[in-house]
Amino acid sequence: MSMLRTYLIILVSLGMYLAVFADSRVQEACAVSPVMEYHVKGAPGMKFHWEVLGGIVVSEDKYNDTIRVQWNGIGEHRLSVYGEYEGCFTDKRDLVVRLKNPPIVSLGADVEMCQGQRYTFSVDSGYASVTWLDGSTGLWYTADRAGDVWVKVTNSLGCEATDTAKVVVHDLPPVNLGPDTMLCGNARLTLTAYNDAQLAPVFQWSLTDEYGYPLSSPDITVTADAPGIYWVKVTDANNCANYDTVVVKECNIKITKEGIPTVFTPNGDGKNDTWRLDALTRAYPNAIVEVYDRWGRQVFRSERGYPEPWNGRDKTTGRLLPMNNYFYIIYPNKRGEDVITGTVTIAR
Template identity: 35%
Template structure:
């Protein structure tokens, strides 16, 4: 057996061997093709990840040592940053190979359905998933950017929004059972001057409370007007005897009379 030191050469070549005897006889040369292969390394094609996620690059191969671009020497490399990932490896013969791959970080669609809220059947609630996406999937089965919720009762609505880069964002909103008393938002002033504009104190939300009664008091606590159940006739700025009240702010109480203990108090100003 003859051993040949190939040194640190990284290229293939032809080795020619000639034997010389002790008597000085020279044999015919023998040529041998030497192939220096070294390790093979393939990190694959350039790739991408979604913002907030990471990727682990774990090359296949039987290597004895690793050196990544940041100086780490572990077999695998995990990153959540955009940029080049470069690896150099060595095998048991100290032969090396090098490869690189570029990692692109794609943005995740921004989705904000707003704060938790409530919905009443008559008004509905519009939920908008924004314009960052190319596809939409709601927990209701809808696939549009916007949906309108009419169903009453406690419920959780979520949406997933995907973009062309394959990234998915989402949000969830909790919708509480309708608080019908939230519908009551009375005007703060009337102008009973006979011009046909804002002459009476309309309380449209009381249509939901057929037994409701309204009482209006002056600043001294004297009752100046009281409605019939259901508020069938809006207050026109007059006292119960038909005389107009003076310009002032008046305290009022709404008794819903719906079996609950809820009342509504506030002030309404008469302007002329």
């Protein structure tokens, strides 16, 4: 980062005698920029003459009261000035310019990373002080979010330098294989991974083809005779990867019964208002569900496949049934499978 500094030299008039006074005979500065500006003040109409040793004048104005000098580098240089006014000249005054070597610091190129990753920036040792954007003073800074990262260093001469790097964070590709499930009979399940042509995703499934290579299509089909754990890895054009896993369980009556809710709350709040039997209907698509009250009166009977979950109302009157325990019988309607029985509670 370059910075132009202006230094003031003052001329005052005492009658017909003009003298030049500098605010300092020695100027010490860090050579952050090779160009420095110098300004002199005097009586209106006074013209100034400059001499530069160790550099060149790169710009000046009509009366030469402001000049810009490009110094040749670090080290000691000299700048002289005197004034001219109505044929009279001031004494020449010298300014010794000592340019000190500034530190050099670099954070490297801008960084791109994926959500959840971190990147550690570092600077070399040997600086008198190091300050990062968060006020920390170590040699390392770890970024875990998008934004600019900057560092300021100071060397033993008191000269400073800064550098900035930009951190870009890419989102992970979304992937969702759905909830764990169970397949029975001739049921088939298609698992679909994230697919966005713009980000050119690459898929890697846990299943392999006939040659032993991972399947790389956007979706696969799982059948009931192949239970197991299936996973997919999706990598997008930003080289960001995301994973998801689904468990496909073997058809099992015990597991099916464990998936039946034992309570629901038909109070109209939109939460748990019906007795949902999703796992069971997937396992037994032809099942019929019957519900009885404590006196053995049937209060609900579903159509084949349980297409509409029970809402806690009496099938005859349509009224909400009171809070209580109700006995159910589920007919799987599948050869070799026994009926499933149990109780469900209506709560408010």
